[in-house]
Amino acid sequence: MPFIPLSAAPAEGTILDWNAALTRRLRSRGEDAPASTPPALPAAVDVPRIERAFREILLAIGENPDRDGLRDTPRRVAKAYGELFSGLSEDPSRHLATAFEQATQQAVVVSGIEFHSTCEHHFLPFFGKAHVAYLPSSDRVVGLSKLARTVDVFARRPQLQERLTEQICDALEEHLAPRGICVVLEAEHLCMRLRGAKKPGAVTRTLGVRGHYRRDGDARREVMSLMDIRQA
Ligand SMILES: [Zn+2]
16 A cells, blocks of 8 residues: 655654645644644643752752752742643643544654653653654544644653553544554653663664554554654
């Protein structure tokens, strides 16, 4: 089966083979602001509580939270957490519920979606690229930026890379009921770079496959060849 790859890589993502006509139609119907725009919902974190807690952490590591450079740090950290964990108060259906009809039976591949998340074991960042592909069913497709926003909703939570991969698959399955799903995440974990194993540059890849791409190895290899997966 021939594939029409659609690449809507936000920011510095790599653009693969671009099907301009189909992309223009998708854009005219479903696209909104660029995927790199921060989520619109306000962060639902308890800022004063994080401030108090972080002041305790500063004391616990032997710092003086009242010295000049640190005085406003608990507040800054609390606000940063509001952004980093905004996905906890956001429902991914907000982005995927507005599927629209488009006469295509071909795979949709969005490659190089940059994401940043937080390892829930060490509360240190992990970050990298997500590559998302699905094979539409009943002509139901979704705006390309919505895929990137869906990745963001789940990434902006305390996470495990394995669970993040599965949650993206689950959301696509629930809202688009596609015939196949293939999601590849590749990320570097600062908890591996800075502590423990201390292995800078190590890339962790996780793969989520459903439906047609699980059953058909050739189709899976073909769709993965359209993803701009970093070579180790
Ligand atoms: Zn970790």
